[in-house]
Every structure is written in C-alpha cells, then in structure tokens.
Amino acid sequence: MSYVDAGYSIALATLFVYAVSLILRRRRWEKALQMSEPGVEPEGAPAHGDPS
Amino acid sequence: MSAMTPSTGTMTRRPRWLTVVGVLGVVAMGFTVWLGLWVTPPDEFQGNLARLLYIHPAIATVALYWVGLVAAGGSLLYLWPRTRSLFWDRLAAASVEVGAVFAALTLVTGALWGRPVWGVWWTWDARLTSTALLLLLEIGYLALRRVPAEPAIRARRCAVAALLIAIDIPIVHFSVDWWNTLHQGGTFIDPGFQIHASPSMSWTFLLGFIAFSLLFVWLLGVRYQVEVLQDAVGDQELEVSLSERWSEDTELVGAGAGTGTGTGTGVGAPVPSPGGDAP
Numbered sequence A: 001m002s003y004v005d006a007g008y009s010i011a012l013a014t015l016f017v018y019a020v021s022l023i024l025r026r027r028r029w030e031k032a033l034q035m036s037e038p039g040v041e042p043e044g045a046p047a048h049g050d051p052s
Numbered sequence B: 001m002s003a004m005t006p007s008t009g010t011m012t013r014r015p016r017w018l019t020v021v022g023v024l025g026v027v028a029m030g031f032t033v034w035l036g037l038w039v040t041p042p043d044e045f046q047g048n049l050a051r052l053l054y055i056h057p058a059i060a061t062v063a064l065y066w067v068g069l070v071a072a073g074g075s076l077l078y079l080w081p082r083t084r085s086l087f088w089d090r091l092a093a094a095s096v097e098v099g100a101v102f103a104a105l106t107l108v109t110g111a112l113w114g115r116p117v118w119g120v121w122w123t124w125d126a127r128l129t130s131t132a133l134l135l136l137l138e139i140g141y142l143a144l145r146r147v148p149a150e151p152a153i154r155a156r157r158c159a160v161a162a163l164l165i166a167i168d169i170p171i172v173h174f175s176v177d178w179w180n181t182l183h184q185g186g187t188f189i190d191p192g193f194q195i196h197a198s199p200s201m202s203w204t205f206l207l208g209f210i211a212f213s214l215l216f217v218w219l220l221g222v223r224y225q226v227e228v229l230q231d232a233v234g235d236q237e238l239e240v241s242l243s244e245r246w247s248e249d250t251e252l253v254g255a256g257a258g259t260g261t262g263t264g265t266g267v268g269a270p271v272p273s274p275g276g277d278a279p
Helices: A003-037 B017-037 B046-055 B058-080 B086-118 B127-146 B151-166 B170-179 B201-262
Strands: B004-005 B010-013
Touching: A003 B017, A003 B046, A003 B086, A003 B127, A003 B201, B017 B046, B017 B201, B046 B058, B046 B086, B046 B201, B058 B086, B058 B127, B058 B151, B058 B170, B058 B201, B086 B127, B086 B151, B127 B151, B127 B170, B151 B170
Parallel strands: none
Antiparallel strands: B004 B010
C-alpha cells in the first residue's frame, strides 16, 4: 500500500468510525432519557395495573 | 425527526439542515477522493505524494481554525455574563472532541507525507510539536470535562481551559514564520493569493476544504446533541433521586407522627421506620 492510499484510508476510516460512534452514542442517550422519564417502564416489564 | 421528553420539556431535535449538511459533506468527500486519486495529474516534483495535500491541509484547517473559532468563541460567550448559556458551553465541548479527532488525523496524514518527502515520520519541528501539543491539550480538556461537578462550575472551568488551549492556535499558525522549521510555509497559495497549481488540482484542493468543513459541521451538530442528551439524563436522574428522597422523608415523618401520638390518622397502616421492626 502506498503512502497516499494509507493516508486516504486512515483519514476516511477514522472519520467514518467516529461518525458511527456518535450516532450510536446519540441513540443510547436518547434511550437513557426515555428510560429515566418518571412513569416509563422498561421494555418487557408489565405495565401498571397489569396482573402479575 | 425528534426525540422528545414531555415531562421535562427537554427536546433534542434532529434538524433537517444538519442531515443536508451531512449528505453534502459525504458527496463532496466522494468527489474529493475521486478527483484527488484518479483525475488530477501527478505533481511535477512530488509525483503522486502531492495527492495527500488534497486532504492534509484541509484536515489541519478544521483542526486548527474551525475548532479554535467554535471552542474559543463558545467559551468566551459563556464567560461573558450577558451571553452566558449552557448552549455555548456544550458547543465548545463538542467542538473540542471533534477537534481532537481532526488534530490526530492532521498528525497522521502529515507523517505519511513527511516520511517519503522529508525522510522522517516525525521531527521536533515547531509546527509539528505545537500541533501535537494542541492534541494533548484537547485530550486534557476532555478529561477535565469528565470530572464530576455542577454544570455551571464545570462549564466555567472548561471555558477557561478552552481559552488557554486557544493560545496554542496562533503559535501553530505562525510557527513556520517565527522559527526555522522543516515544515514549509504557504506553498500552494502565496501571500498575494496567487495559486501555483493546475486548475484541476486547485479545484480538488478547494473541494477538499469544503468537504472536510461540511463534515466538521455535521459531526459538531451530532456531538452537540449527545451533549444535550447527557445533560438531560443527568437532570432527570437528579430529579428522580430528589423526589425519592422527598417521599422517603415524608414517609418517615408520617410514621413518626403516627407512633408519637398513638392516634394515627385512620388512613392506612402506619409506615414502619427502617429497622423499626425489631422487638
């Protein structure tokens, strides 16, 4: 691999990985915010008033 | 599209303009790579190595000027009492994190160009050293931001740190003038703004600047949203903890009143105090 190919590959791959990590972080914090809402039950949990 | 939490009124929007900027950045980057690797001719002196110059100066421009502008500007506006808002603090923090990525890429792409042209991966040249210092300072800023503190204290402390980091930016910029460095000064555009390159090379160079600048804006926007969400979750958890603590206190007071008078209220059973079940 030439220096030029390496330079382009590293730059583009780094930016791509960082962008994806930001999107995943944003999604995770959105879920955390929804979970921390008072009265919001975690997924799969029985709703209030449901017979257990 | 937006994620909204009605009870707190906190809203983290995903504005359409940000998506448009991201798409434009990706398209511009695609054209830059295509032009830079396949369309433009090799340089008369550097051959194919000149193709690295379509990305390295553009990345360095983002790392130095755009990041410096947003981080220092945001920090100043936060510290200024009339414009004080956590918006500026979050924007500066987002900018520094994105800037650290671009600063690291500046050093890596520069080393990949320097090895065949200068014969070394790294040298303690003023431009290289001051850029590496910038990266280290940005990492220090991010570490400082993780130190637990109240939002206002953290914001003030980080704003001061960002302004201290900004002192390094003119040093990086003028390092090639102030010291005798291996890193050359402006060779593509001279002080009279005369461009020394063929049209296809010039357009690719310009497009590279636009592409990386658009990507910076998009990354900054998304990173800012993460910052807002983090703070919203922190506020929400604090609110829940306080309300739980309040309800515990209320129950304890109710139990104390019930056992102290011996009369009760007649509504429900008295709430036992923690550990109060022992005979």
